[in-house]
Structure formats: C-alpha cells, structure tokens
Amino acid sequence: MGVKEKLEDLLKQGIEEINTSQDVKAVEEIRVKMLGKKGPLTAVLRGMKDLSKEERPLVGKFANQVRDELTTAIDEKRASLASAMLNAKLAAETVDVTLPGRPVVQGQPHVIQQIIDQLVDLFSAMGYQVAVGDEVEQDEYNFERLNLPKDHPARDMQDTFYVTPQVLMRTQTSPMQARMMETHDFSKGPLKMISPGKVYRRDTDDATHSHQFHQVEGLVVGEHVTMADLKGTLEVVAKTLFGDQLEVRLRPSYFPFTEPSVEADITCFNCLGKGCAICKQTGWIEVLGAGMVHPNVLKMSGVDPDRYGGFAFGLGPDRFAMIKYGVEDIRDFYQNDVRFLSQFNQKG
C-alpha cells in the first residue's frame, strides 16, 4: 500500500471514529491517537524522507490536508458535544415557574395616611403650605376664635373631650386657621395652607363613629378669593381622589366659622348617580364641609374683613377612605389588623 493510500485509510478511519465518539474525552483520545507525536500521521510524515523528490511535496500536501480535515472534524465534534452537554445540563436545571416566589417583606403606609399624603401632594402642587397643629388645644383656638363663643348651640354639634375648662382635645383641625392667620404677613401675599392631623370627639366608638379620626383643614385668604374658587378647588379634590367622571355639588349648610357655609356632595362612585344602597338612593355622597371665612373669624385674627376674604374647608380622610374602598367599619382603621393594613399596597 502506498503512502497516499495509507493516508486515505487513516482519514477514513479517523472520521469514522470521530463521528461515532460519544463524549469529549473520547474525541480527545482520537486526537491524541491520530494527530499525536506517536500517531500514524506523524509516522507517515516521518517516512517522507524515504520518498522521491517528486512524491515528497505531493504526499506532504496531502498529509497536511488529512491533518486539517481531522482537526476540523475533531473541533466540530467537540463543539457539538459541548453544546449537547450544556443543553442537557440546562434541561436538568428546569424549575417549576409556577411555584411562588420567595416573599420579600415590605410595609405599607396606613390607608388613611395614603389619603392624607395624596391630599398634601395635591395641595402642595397648588402652592399650599402645610401647617401641623397641636392635638391638645385651647378652647380659645378650637372654638372661640372660630366664632363659637361658650354656650353657642353649635358647640352641641361637636362633643368635646375637655381637660380643663380652657384646654381640650381639638375637635377639628380648624384651630390652625386662627393660628396661621394671626402670624401670616398678608403684605407678602395670600395665605394658602392645609393642616392635616388627628382630631377627637366625645363619641362612643361604633361602625360609623370614632372618638379619634382625621381631618385636613384648608384655608385660603387673600384680597380676591371667591366662592367660585372654593367650588373649583373642591372639584379638583374630588376628581383627584375619586375619579374624573364624578361631579361635585354644593348644598347650604352651617358652620359658625364660615358664611356662606356649604356641604359638598360627589356623585356616588358606586352607582355613578343612578341611586343605590350606598348613597341611600340619592346618587350623591356627602364628602366635606366648607365655606367662605366668616368676617368675625378674620377680625378676631387681626385680618381686615373689608379687604381680605377667603375660603376654608375640612376634609375627612377617614370618610374618604371608607368611601373610596368601601370600608364599612371605621374602627378597622384603628385596630390595625395586619390583614387589613397590608391590603392597601397599590403604588402610584
């Protein structure tokens, strides 16, 4: 058998062995066996010196060709085996993607806090400052300065926790009206403020009454503030909290510290005005009280009622949360059942 035939056999045998090998190790063994220093190809090349001058380049060329072909076949086989191995490994790593994820703990703001924050953000953006008052107030600021002298019948509207005849748990966030007005320098511009916080009433706790709840007082006093501005502002509040499709209507009401005084209703979110059990078939839900600041209140805080005027409103975050989420018992807000608190986890 000539050298060329030997090489051809070698190539044929090598390719066959490569093709039938099962793993990377076997392929490596073929490489060592075929192409190694002790391998047949090396032996053929070593025997080249015995060839004639004419044959030597031809056989040399062919031998190189055989070596290249085998090398390529080995590389390809090795790559395909590696890829198959990887695929097998990945297949073995398959997980059940429907198993639950490992819980990551995260707390939520209290639902009432969420409403308050929403209101604070809304009014902040409209240029209102935030003024937080004390929860233990003087009778003077909680009542008298709000046009509610002692023995005023409207005091019956709010049962009060007194500490002494002069000191009480504030029944409303309205004392901040007087406290802010008496310190505000109106020559530097209008006063626009909201005051969120806890308030207290001498009530027996039940599904709709709580001796502690929250209010967000709002006050705008300037040289040109109208009832139309109040209406527009309340519409913005209602739409921000409850949605664009709802309407606001005002009804006459009475608060000693505003005149005119109004109660604001929004379209019932549940039936969109058609009438249902939630709105007692009226199509409307009462959400807040408001009005134009009473001239006596301005006067008592040293503000000239002939020059300045404004509006005030009181928002009830507890009531808003009850309306917005359909919470039926106000006590749920203060008992802090974890299952209740963690429900309100929607962001944005």
Next chain:
Amino acid sequence: MKVSYQWLNKYLPLEEKGIKPAELAEKLARTSVDINDVYSPMTGLKKLVVGQILSFEPHPDSDHLKVCQVEVGEDKPLQIVCGAPNVTAGKKVIVALNGARIKDNVKIKRGKIRGVESNGMLCALQEIGFADKVAPKDYSAGIWFLPDEAEVGAPVYPYLGMDDTIIDTDLTPNRGDMLSIFGNVKDLAAIYDLPSQFTTHQVEENGQGQVADQLAAKVVDDDLADAYELRLVEGLKVADSPLWLQTRLWNAGIRPVNNVVDVTNYVLLKYGQPLHAFDYAKLPAKELTVRLAKEGEQLTTLDGEERTLSANDLVVAAGDQAVALAGTMGGAATMVDDATTTVALEAAIFNPIRVRKQARRLDLHSESSIRFERGINPQTVRQALDEAAYWLQTLAGGKVVPGVVVAKEADQTAKEITIALSRVNHVLGTALTGDEVTAILDRLGFTVKPVDADQMVVSVPARRWDIDLPADLYEEIARIYGYDNIPSTLPTMARTLGGLNPRQARLRASRRILEGLGLNQAISYSLTTEKRAAQFQIAANALPAMKLDYPMSVEHVATRMSIVSGLLGDVAYNHARKVANVALYEQGRIFRPQAGQERPLEEEHVAGVLSGALPAANWQTPAVAVDFYLVKGIVEQYLKNMAVAGEVTYVADASRAEMHPGRTANILLDGQLIGFLGQVHPVVAKEYKIPATYVFELNLAALLDAPTRDKHYDHISRYPAVTRDVALLVDKEVTNQELVAVIKKRGGAFLKEVTLFDLYTGSRLPAGKKSLAYTLTYQAQDATLKEAEVNAAFDKVVHALETECKAEIR
C-alpha cells in the same frame, strides 16, 4: 322637623305647579336645609279598608275573642275574629283584608282562630305602623275607630292622613326658622318664587271681664326672656281633638292627648311657637314670674319626675312656687287634665342658652326646648297665642277673656343691613346685576332700598333672626341663585410656593424607611388607660399623663406618653385573631405634661413592634423568629437612613419595668438618650395577652433636631483590600461595642471596616468566657498595601485587645 306635604300644599300651590314631594325635598336639600328622609306613612301597607262592625258574638272557645261580622262593601259581610276589648257594633274600623300587608310587612291571611274562620283582621293604629309614642291610645285600649262618615270599603289611608308624604328635615342650628310650617312656607315661596297663601285665624274675645283682673306676669330680668305673654281661656271642655288635628300631630311625630294640649302642639308646628297651658285653677298664685330657680328648689315635672333645680335653671313661678321649667317642661301640679275648665296660655321667647343648658343638664329635650334653643320668631308670638285661643274656642268651647297679659313684648323691628353689589360678586365669584340681587331678596321677603349704583340697604324681617351681617345675605343670595349656577374657578392670586418644609419632608421620609424595612404603618388611639399612658416611656416624665375631665370610656382616659403601649394593643388584637406575624410601626405625637404649662409638650415619636416571625415561613425557608437583633438591625438601618451625624451607641438598660431587663438597650445619640429597643418583659406581655414581642421607640423630634451627615461621596479605592481575621476569648461581660471601639481606635489609618463574623458562647469554652471573631479589612486609597504594613497594623490591634480587653487570641 317632620313636615307634611299636604299641610304645605294648603298654603302653596305645590300640586298645582306639579311640584312633587320628592322633588320638593331635593330642592330643600339643595337650597335650604338637609333632608333626613322622605316617606309616606302608608308605604308598605296593602289592602287596608274601612269596615263597619255589623254585629259580634263571643268566640265559643275563648273568654276574650269575639267573632265579628264586618261589612267591607263586598257581596256579603266578612267574618273576622278579634281580641280587642272595645269591639262595638256599628263602629267604622280599619280592616286588613285577606292578603293585606300590615306593619313590618306582616301578611294577613284567611284562616281559623281556635276553630272559627277569620277572614282578616281589625287593626289598632300600632298594627298599621304607628309608633307607640305617637298613637293616641295605648295598644291595650283596642282597635281604632274611624269617623262615622268614612266610606265602607274605601282605603283607610286618607282618613288617617297616611296618604300624606312627610319630608323629614335635618336642621343646622342657624335655621330655627325652619322648625315651623310658617318658616317652610316662607322659604319654599322664595325658593320656587310662589305666592304664599298662609292663612291665620284671629280670635274674637268672647269671655267675661278683663284678663288683667285675673292674671298678671313679669320677667324679673330682661335677659331671661325676650317675650312673655298670656291669655286666659275659660269654660273649656276637655275632650279628644277632631281627626284632622290629630292627623297633623301624629304625622309630625307628636302624640295627640286632648284638645287643649293638641291645640298648643298644633300651633307649635304651624308657627314654631311653643305654648304652655297652665290649669288656671291649680295655679297657687295668679301672678306668673319668669325667674331663675333657687339652688335646690324642687319641681315635679309633667313626666312625674321630681327635679332638683340649680340656680342657673329658668323657671316660671306662680307666687313663690315654681310651676314650670321655662321652655322645657311644665309642672305636674298645674297640668291640664280632664277636669280643667280654664287655662292660662303662655307664649314666650325664653333665653335660648338657658333653655339649652337646662334641657341638656336634665336630659329633657322636647319639641319646645329645641325651638327655644334655636330661636323663636318675634313676629308671630302674639299671632300664635291668638290662634291657639281661637282653636280652644272653636274646638273646646272656650271663652277667651278679653285682653292679653304682656310681661314683655317681642322686638319685631326689621334689621337693616347695607351690602354692595360689587362685594356680593367679589365674594361669590359671580356677575349678578343689581336687579337680579334685588329680585332674589324680594322673593325672600326682604325689602331693598338702593343707595347708589353699587350699595343697597336690605331690610330683613325679624322672622329671619339668623341674619345679621352682609355675609349672611351673601349666603341667602347664593342659595336662592343656586350653588349650581356659581362658576368653578381656581384662585388667581400671587404665586405661593407651597409644599412640605424640610422637617415635614423628613417626617415623611422616616415613614418610607420603615415601610421599606418591612413594617406596616399603624395608627392607634392616642387616648388610652392611665396605666398604659405611662408605660414604655423613653425617659419617665416628671408628671403623670394628662387626663380627660369627663372621658367617654374607661379605655380612653389619658393621653399616651409612648407609642409602644398602643402598638402592643394592636399586637394583642392581631394575636387574638390568630394573626401571628406582626410587624408594625407608628409615627405620631406623644403628650408630656410640663410643670406650670396648661398644655402638654407634644413630641413627635416613632415606634415599632415585631412579633412572631419576619419573614414568615415559606415553602423554601423556615420562619425566622423575630428577636432582639432583628429589631436592632431595623433601628440601625433606620438611623443610617435618617443620616444622623452624631455617634449612636446602645447601652444595656434594666430601668424600665415594662422591658426585659437583660434584653433592652437605651439608644444614645452623642450620649443623649433618644430611645430604646428590646424585648417586652414577659410579665407585661402576659398582661397585654401577647407572645414574645420586640419593640423600639425613638424620640423623632430629637432626631430631627440633631445635625445630619453631609451628603458626600466617598472615593472608592482602586487598590486591593486585605483582610485579617481574629478570634478573641474574652470575659462574658465584655461587650462587642468595647471590643470594636478598641479595634477602631488602634486600627491605624488603613483599617476600613470591622465585621463580627462569629459569636460562640458554648460549653466548650472556659466558664465565664465567650468567643467573638472579627474580620478586619485594610485598604489604602493610593497604593497597594504591603504585607508588612498590614501585619504591623494588625499586630497593634491584637496587642491592644490583649492588654485593654484581657482578650486571649484564639
């Protein structure tokens, strides 16, 4: 007030104009006063007709039942078994036919009563929905008799006024004028721009002599009453009132009693003027005096209660004897009864504050007292008195003695208020013309005199005593003009920079941090028990907690001085409901009474509680029970995020009785106590009915006042870090904080970080010893550290630990 639509319709062309009750109520709500309810007394009732009892005989198997034959306009009379004691042949009665619906939707069916067929039911008013306190006769008195002229077989409702619609209004304190049919008619006339046909009755004085000879009255102090007038009516025959009058009363929720009492109540409803009728014969003296009560003075009121009066109570006295609590309730001794023939009728305006106070003090709120509290129309005092006399004449055969005793006459002067059109529009944001404003005020019955193109003087009649100021008139104009017609705008004024101030922004950030750390925000009650109010204070306040003067419940009597105690209540609430894993925080005020201060210091605090496991067990990881080091980790991260600049240290503390003495640390900021953390004392936990619970509380106000770290960037070294581990055997009493302090102090310039990686306290150690192991990380900013440099620095630390902490290097 329960306002009858039919009564209103007598004075206003409501039906004629197609104004239905529901629409009227809606209009009132939008323009005048709030509405509680709109209802018809006959709602839910079915198949109730007029019947006539033809005959009856005793039930064979009962000693009280009767078998009645009742004509109801059908082919033949119905046989109905009835147990009422007053069954009378010939009487017209209320018959519930087979298939009828009576009170509470009860269905009446044909059936047998003790073996005798009964085809319906004869009804008492209580059985067709009348409340016990309104029905004229007790239920035990038996069935109700309809007037003889009632048409047999016709529905009963019109005869009883049950086809009326009642508009139940809910008044704000300023609209006392709406507590009468008169006031409602006036307001509705203005709202709908309708003519009012309100009719009054004048009295013809047909009695003998002069009232002045038989009766006198005085008001001892001007402040006690604004009006006090009396009439005398003689020759009365006390009897039942006619049905139309009873109907007016019961539809308004007032129980008919007899013609004299009913007339006073009718006038009260019509004019809002409470009247009182004294039995003239029983008056101990014929001079009535409005005065303050003497402290301890006794008076037995109409309800039979003996009342001990205070010096602030307002009474009407005859001679020196109190005979009525003025405006609140009459006295039993002078009350009208069946034998009464002469009454002294009183129409007054009593001091509203005094009436309100005594009604509250004695818990005696009546139709009279609520009206006196809210004011009485000075313009109708006399008219009401006269009309009452007229009805006593007409309905009870009374003779009205000529003359009126006037102790004080009401001031009926109209109020003049000047308003400017420009101001009206300025306040309301409207563009009303002078004519429009004048037309509105005219509808209200106010007269307008223009002063110039802008100003006008408005004359407000005394019947609207709630109106005093221009602002009150702006409200009248706004509501009649319609709030819906007022435009919606936003304030246009100089720009103001609103928003949270830095302190408020950090308060919000504080909440966000704790939520990020896995705690839900709780809001608990600030008012708690005295005991809980004083528990878990960061630093015990010198004074006890502030207490309410007149609390509502024993659970809420004092203001809290810590937040933790409230949070533990929340843990208990959850624990009782089998919610085992609780991680809550709360941020809010605590209240610390200060010597010499009226009000307590309100301090912003933040606190947290952890109970159960965090995180809870899941399919991959077992539950991690909360412990001291979890709550500490949360506090450490919180303080890092709050960026306090000072040095925070934790010092073991056993001073708080509510805390575990071995698992509590005070938290100090630059040596100042700002909070604590640790485990709740097991005994206290038991009192709260909670499992092992870990808490922290921080004085947030102090944190906010403390300087914060500058916001700056630390260059990250490009050169490799080198670590050295050291394990130390030390006495048990030596703290981590001491060891770390020594390591840091002696660590040299390149020591970047000290990390505890192991703590061993097992039995293989010598008694009283523990082992701690730390990794020290060295790194330079500008060069790769040499082995020798690190070794030298590390040796110094080791030496210091050996000498300063008596540590044995393991």
